[in-house]
Amino acid sequence: MDFWTAFPYWGILVLIAFNAWLVIRRDI
Amino acid sequence: MDYLQENYFTLLLTFLYVGGCLYVGWYFKRQAAQGVADYYVAKRKIPGWVVSLAFFSTSASTNTYIGQAGKSFQFGLSWAWMGLIWTIFCIISWQLLGPRMRAQTARLQSFTVPDYFHLRYQSNLAKYIRLLSAFIILFATVWYMAGIAKGCAVVLETVLDVPYLWGAAAILFITCAYTIWGGMYSVLWTDAIQGIIMFGVAILLLLLPFLFVGGVEELFTSIRQTEHVTKTGEPMGNGLVTFGSLVSFLYILGIGLSIGMKQISEPKNLIRFYSIDNAKSMRFAMIWTPVFLGISLVCVMGLGALVHGMVTAEEAAYLIQDTDKVVGFMLAKFDNKLVSGICVAGLFAAGMSSLASVIIIIGTALVKDIWHVVLPMPEDKLIPRTKWAMLAYCCATFGLVWALHLYPLAGIVELTAFAGAVFAASFFPGIFGGLYLRWGTDAGALASMVTGMVVNVVWRAFFRFRFAGLQEVHEVIPAFLISLLVYLLVSRLTARRKPAEDHLQLVFGEA
Numbered sequence: 001m002d003f004w005t006a007f008p009y010w011g012i013l014v015l016i017a018f019n020a021w022l023v024i025r026r027d028i
Numbered sequence: 029m030d031y032l033q034e035n036y037f038t039l040l041l042t043f044l045y046v047g048g049c050l051y052v053g054w055y056f057k058r059q060a061a062q063g064v065a066d067y068y069v070a071k072r073k074i075p076g077w078v079v080s081l082a083f084f085s086t087s088a089s090t091n092t093y094i095g096q097a098g099k100s101f102q103f104g105l106s107w108a109w110m111g112l113i114w115t116i117f118c119i120i121s122w123q124l125l126g127p128r129m130r131a132q133t134a135r136l137q138s139f140t141v142p143d144y145f146h147l148r149y150q151s152n153l154a155k156y157i158r159l160l161s162a163f164i165i166l167f168a169t170v171w172y173m174a175g176i177a178k179g180c181a182v183v184l185e186t187v188l189d190v191p192y193l194w195g196a197a198a199i200l201f202i203t204c205a206y207t208i209w210g211g212m213y214s215v216l217w218t219d220a221i222q223g224i225i226m227f228g229v230a231i232l233l234l235l236l237p238f239l240f241v242g243g244v245e246e247l248f249t250s251i252r253q254t255e256h257v258t259k260t261g262e263p264m265g266n267g268l269v270t271f272g273s274l275v276s277f278l279y280i281l282g283i284g285l286s287i288g289m290k291q292i293s294e295p296k297n298l299i300r301f302y303s304i305d306n307a308k309s310m311r312f313a314m315i316w317t318p319v320f321l322g323i324s325l326v327c328v329m330g331l332g333a334l335v336h337g338m339v340t341a342e343e344a345a346y347l348i349q350d351t352d353k354v355v356g357f358m359l360a361k362f363d364n365k366l367v368s369g370i371c372v373a374g375l376f377a378a379g380m381s382s383l384a385s386v387i388i389i390i391g392t393a394l395v396k397d398i399w400h401v402v403l404p405m406p407e408d409k410l411i412p413r414t415k416w417a418m419l420a421y422c423c424a425t426f427g428l429v430w431a432l433h434l435y436p437l438a439g440i441v442e443l444t445a446f447a448g449a450v451f452a453a454s455f456f457p458g459i460f461g462g463l464y465l466r467w468g469t470d471a472g473a474l475a476s477m478v479t480g481m482v483v484n485v486v487w488r489a490f491f492r493f494r495f496a497g498l499q500e501v502h503e504v505i506p507a508f509l510i511s512l513l514v515y516l517l518v519s520r521l522t523a524r525r526k527p528a529e530d531h532l533q534l535v536f537g538e539a
Contacts, residue, residue: 004271006183008108012115019119023314025237 035188038369042188044163045201045373048221049380053206053214060078061213062388067211067411068392069302072130072190072462074216076309077316081223082216083300084320085381087118087291088226090179091444093328094377097233101344102259103275104268110146110249113284113323114291117319119296121291122314129301129309141165141295141455142397146537149470150527152167155401157458157474161399164454164481165295168447169386172352173200173425174432175444180379181429186356187372190257194251196429203383204422208415215384216303221338222377223320225494228326229374233355250337258345268333282502286445289452289504293459295393296385338362366402391418446484446503453480453507465519466532480511491514 032039100107132138136147146158177196180212184195206214251268258264258274267273291297304310332354336344338361347354355375359368380402394417395410405413457476461468483515487503526532 002271005104005106007270008106008112008326011112012326014159014318015112015119017287019123019318022123023302023311024442026311 037365041369049218053209056210056213056323070212073305074303076312078220080313080317082219085219085223086385089382090379097328097331098354101354103353105330105333108329109280110284111329114288115293115322117288140392151470153470162393165393176379183375205382207384207387219381222381225377226295230327233326245336268374286449286504290448292454293451390421453511457512467524467527469519470514475518476511476515479514483507
């Protein structure tokens with residue numbers, strides 16, 4: 001499996017972690 | 029008797045599941061009848077974890093678990109980019125719209141998305157924006173409802189031999205019953221239960237090809253180089269694991285945007301923000317909704333490609349012609365009653381959660397945003413009439429499913445994606461501007477709404493398929509960009525139509 005085919009499978013975890021970091025920083 | 033022996037486990041699970049949904053509806057019947065705030069938005073008192081799961085289960089439907097999962101049988105593992113694109117829009121929706129939408133709709137006493145336009149822009153023209161947006165909802169949603177009812181009916185027919193039209197009627201009217209009884213309370217709580225089932229089933233579905241073949245390495249060995257053919261009869265070779273081989277990235281981007289952008293614009297998603305009980309719950313939902321949605325979608329979107337490891341070349345040549353059959357075929361091939369029963373419950377959950385969400389949106393749009401605006405009615409008539417409107421619309425949808433059964437229409441999936449593009453281009457600018465821009469005006473919102481519809485239709489009818497190179501540029505891209513630009517431009521040009529300052533102070537929480 002090449003890099004760009006595999007990307008969404010691990011990219012989703014990075015995206016979720018990044019989103020959680022953004023939410024934690026906000027004062028809702 | 030053989031039928032019962034053959035299907036007892038699936039039947040038992042199905043009855044338990046349907047009984048559970050109906051019980052939830054009945055349980056909230058009295059509470060939901062207390063007033064419009066209860067029936068329409070569950071009095072804004074729903075915990076974050078329930079709303080989070082409900083947002084996820086509403087966003088994914090049988091179209092996702094059957095249609096999109098099957099697509100990767102044709103397009104390979106890179107179809108999972110769809111899941112990534114959808115999750116990006118889920119995050120944008122919660123980060124950009126969630127907290128502000130909850131706050132503003134509570135301050136304005138808004139109960140539906142069309143009435144938000146009216147209350148935020150506060151003018152006679154805004155009344156017409158409310159009416160127009162309600163009509164867009166009615167037209168765009170009927171195809172979606174018919175598509176889901178069809179998807180569930182196919183599952184019932186293939187797994188339990190229930191005649192197609194009986195299956196469609198059962199799904200529509202069972203969902204209609206618990207939605208009518210418990211209003212938004214039952215929609216959200218059943219959605220949450222369905223979300224848990226769907227999350228588990230997405231992971232289970234992904235595991236099946238690996239279990240069938242006997243391991244990760246074994247499965248990847250068989251799909252890395254395959255003799256199976258594409259739809260046009262060419263050998264796939266290493267296409268299933270090679271980016272851009274079986275489908276172009278532009279095509280993935282177009283479909284991904286048109287469906288993914290529903291999450292920043294479609295009323296059944298946005299109405300979720302209205303019901304959250306407090307800021308702590310909002311924070312929980314902002315973190316966890318992308319987890320539920322993202323992981324489920326990535327599991328499901330790559331599933332079809334993995335099924336190549338389970339089927340023979342002849343079976344693959346048959347399935348490639350109708351990829352909607354891939355998931356059902358995989359379950360039949362795996363041949364385990366327990367697994368099939370659980371997965372069928374998951375597919376029902378996917379269909380019914382989305383169906384219930386749109387049924388209540390339709391009822392509220394018809395009664396509160398059209399009937400009540402044209403011919404105002406006493407407050408105590410709103411809920412009973414909303415219930416009748418929901419029942420009438422379910423009957424009309426069943427009529428459409430029946431008609432489509434007699435006279436099949438090929439492009440129903442395309443129509444659903446097109447409806448998503450109309451929502452994204454027509455609703456997002458007016459909502460985003462309402463939430464963030466004090467200088468946004470009613471004229472800007474109306475102009476962008478009309479522009480969104482017109483550009484969608486014109487691009488699709490006159491540009492997309494007439495010029496080489498534009499075929500894969502989905503209409504949502506030009507329509508969204510142009511309508512957003514029109515909102516900003518017209519709002520600037522009609523600055524004097526801005527609502528009064530004391531109203532804006534209420535909207536932005538400065539009063």
